[in-house]
Amino acid sequence: MRLENQPPVSADTPIGITLTINGQRRELQVAPWTTLLDLLRERLDLTGTKKGCDHGQCGACTVLVNGTRVNSCLTLAVMKDGAEITTVEGLAGLGDRAGSNALHPIQEAFIEHDAFQCGYCTPGQLCSSVGLMNEGHAHTRDEIREAMSGNICRCGAYTNIVDAIEDVMQGGAR
Amino acid sequence: MNRFDYVRAGTVAEAVQAFGAGARFIAGGTNLIDLMKYDVEKPGRLIDITRLPLDKIEAHGNGLRIGALATNAKVAYDDRVAERYPLLRNAILAGASAQLRNAASTGGNLLQRTRCYYFYDTATACNKREPGSGCPAIGGMNRIHAIFGTSENCIATHPSDMCIALAALEATVQVSGPQGDRSIPFSEFHRLPGDTPETDTNLAPGEIIVAVDLPESRFPQHYTYLKLRDRLSYAFALVSVAAALELDGDTVKTARLALGGVAHKPWRNREAEALLEGKPATRESFQAAADLIVSEAQPQSENGFKIDLARRAIVRGLEQAAAGTPQSLSDKRIQ
Ligand SMILES: Cc1cc2nc3c(=O)[nH]c(=O)nc-3n(C[C@H](O)[C@H](O)[C@H](O)COP(=O)(O)OP(=O)(O)OC[C@H]3O[C@@H](n4cnc5c(N)ncnc54)[C@H](O)[C@@H]3O)c2cc1C
Ligand code: SF4
Ligand code: FES
Ligand code: FES
Numbered sequence: 001m002r003l004e005n006q007p008p009v010s011a012d013t014p015i016g017i018t019l020t021i022n023g024q025r026r027e028l029q030v031a032p033w034t035t036l037l038d039l040l041r042e043r044l045d046l047t048g049t050k051k052g053c054d055h056g057q058c059g060a061c062t063v064l065v066n067g068t069r070v071n072s073c074l075t076l077a078v079m080k081d082g083a084e085i086t087t088v089e090g091l092a093g094l095g096d097r098a099g100s101n102a103l104h105p106i107q108e109a110f111i112e113h114d115a116f117q118c119g120y121c122t123p124g125q126l127c128s129s130v131g132l133m134n135e136g137h138a139h140t141r142d143e144i145r146e147a148m149s150g151n152i153c154r155c156g157a158y159t160n161i162v163d164a165i166e167d168v169m170q171g172g173a174r
Numbered sequence: 175m176n177r178f179d180y181v182r183a184g185t186v187a188e189a190v191q192a193f194g195a196g197a198r199f200i201a202g203g204t205n206l207i208d209l210m211k212y213d214v215e216k217p218g219r220l221i222d223i224t225r226l227p228l229d230k231i232e233a234h235g236n237g238l239r240i241g242a243l244a245t246n247a248k249v250a251y252d253d254r255v256a257e258r259y260p261l262l263r264n265a266i267l268a269g270a271s272a273q274l275r276n277a278a279s280t281g282g283n284l285l286q287r288t289r290c291y292y293f294y295d296t297a298t299a300c301n302k303r304e305p306g307s308g309c310p311a312i313g314g315m316n317r318i319h320a321i322f323g324t325s326e327n328c329i330a331t332h333p334s335d336m337c338i339a340l341a342a343l344e345a346t347v348q349v350s351g352p353q354g355d356r357s358i359p360f361s362e363f364h365r366l367p368g369d370t371p372e373t374d375t376n377l378a379p380g381e382i383i384v385a386v387d388l389p390e391s392r393f394p395q396h397y398t399y400l401k402l403r404d405r406l407s408y409a410f411a412l413v414s415v416a417a418a419l420e421l422d423g424d425t426v427k428t429a430r431l432a433l434g435g436v437a438h439k440p441w442r443n444r445e446a447e448a449l450l451e452g453k454p455a456t457r458e459s460f461q462a463a464a465d466l467i468v469s470e471a472q473p474q475s476e477n478g479f480k481i482d483l484a485r486r487a488i489v490r491g492l493e494q495a496a497a498g499t500p501q502s503l504s505d506k507r508i509q
């Protein structure tokens with residue numbers, strides 16, 4: 001449903017939106033104050049995406065919207081009507097082995113390099129890593145560190161996370 | 175979060191028309207949604223402006239016109255910005271995180287609110303949030319607060335990095351509203367708190383930012399954005415310096431200097447800039463300008479350290495600009 005030129009939707013009316021989530025097209029009715037994060041976790045049972053701070057300060061909720069990494073806690077689902085969303089559950093379906101059920105190279109690299117401890121930040125780190133590689137601006141180790149600074153890891157797995165990303169960028173962990 | 179009506183605008187006129195008391199425009203949402211979760215903002219209506227055709231970056235006279243919806247990331251990684259306005263690029267990339275910059279818009283960045291702890295905490299008084307209730311930051315926790323241009327009603331700072339570069343570059347803000355279109359010079363866009371700290375800018379209610387114009391490029395070589403903060407990334411500035419110079423040999427022809435993290439708006443001191451012009455680009459000249467700027471500083475109970483930090487950051491920033499060695503964005507050592 002296109003809302004342009006239409007009277008405002010009042011607070012009690014859910015709004016119809018279409019999202020393509022991990023390759024699957026979904027028609028959804030959402031209240032306008034539903035964040036994308038809450039929609040994914042509470043309504044769609046896609047609980048891989050984590051809620052750390054709910055205020056843009058930790059990166060645990062990072063997902064890809066049309067291939068670009070954003071904090072799903074600071075965006076409303078209605079604002080993303082028509083978008084393609086990829087969560088950690090959908091990473092395996094990206095790239096050259098789509099449909100094969102194999103892990104995404106970055107997921108393999110995280111395992112290979114022991115890039116997590118408790119794992120709470122990991123879904124956000126993984127989506128952020130894919131976003132970073134899509135962007136293509138980070139090349140050196142320092143640049144990767146800086147470009148990943150929006151993802152906090154309370155366990156301090158940073159060094160291994162950067163190792164994993166570097167590895168995939170150099171064509172490893174495949 | 176409170177309940178609200180939701181309108182998706184298709185044109186600027188539609189967005190302006192949908193505005194009314196208690197309404198808010200929403201672009202990236204990275205500041206507004208955050209504030210709504212704390213009940214600091216409780217809009218009765220959200221006007222989604224993300225579908226407006228305002229995300230272009232295009233030539234404009236000898237300068238560049240940046241659409242209000244161009245994301246911070248899009249602006250920072252635009253080739254023309256990188257070549258002709260690298261100060262702007264560096265300031266943007268010094269702020270927030272990659273995820274936030276991918277969502278945050280140019281217009282929203284200008285209108286982001288202060289990070290004062292009391293402003294965010296609805297259990298406390300705050301003149302900016304609730305006019306007349308008082309300012310607990312004065313005499314309270316004010317380590318991050320302003321040292322310039324404060325009033326007895328509010329000592330908050332404007333948190334943006336991008337705006338510090340836009341102030342130094344003397345950008346112009348293009349707005350459209352119920353009263354028609356107008357241009358606001360950057361120095362007149364944000365305001366000092368005075369007796370009305372609830373008002374951050376001179377934008378009228380219902381006015382929408384449509385673009386930010388950059389004048390002809392003058393500082394593609396001699397510039398820096400030096401940001402000092404509690405951790406090396408993903409933190410707001412305690413003090414930041416945007417420095418831009420035009421040199422004639424070793425002599426300063428034009429100097430632009432804007433400070434962040436120290437005032438309710440990007441802080442410029444025209445006298446200090448004038449003092450530099452015609453002087454040799456040496457540490458001595460830079461120290462004289464820095465001394466003049468900080469001579470007006472007024473510390474609060476916990477932020478006196480910012481005065482010396484600002485003085486040193488100004489000198490170092492001008493040195494980096496003069497040498498053509500801007501602060502690296504990834505190597506955090508300050509050379
Ligand atoms: C954890 C965190 C860290 C951050 N760190 C930094 C940092 O280091 N440096 C920095 O500079 N910033 C930082 N930010 C702030 C970030 O840059 C801003 O939140 C962002 O720029 C706001 O843009 P937006 O499009 O998301 O605005 P929104 O949240 O959509 O809107 C903000 C305000 O602007 C109004 N608005 C938006 N667009 C328009 C328009 N075109 N016309 C009229 N009104 C409009 C809205 O009504 C609202 O009042 C940080 C934010 C977070 C959450
Ligand atoms: S400094 Fe300004 S924003 Fe902070 S408590 Fe005082 S009035 Fe509120
Ligand atoms: S949960 Fe979104 S950034 Fe922390
Ligand atoms: S692995 Fe525990 S927070 Fe990162």
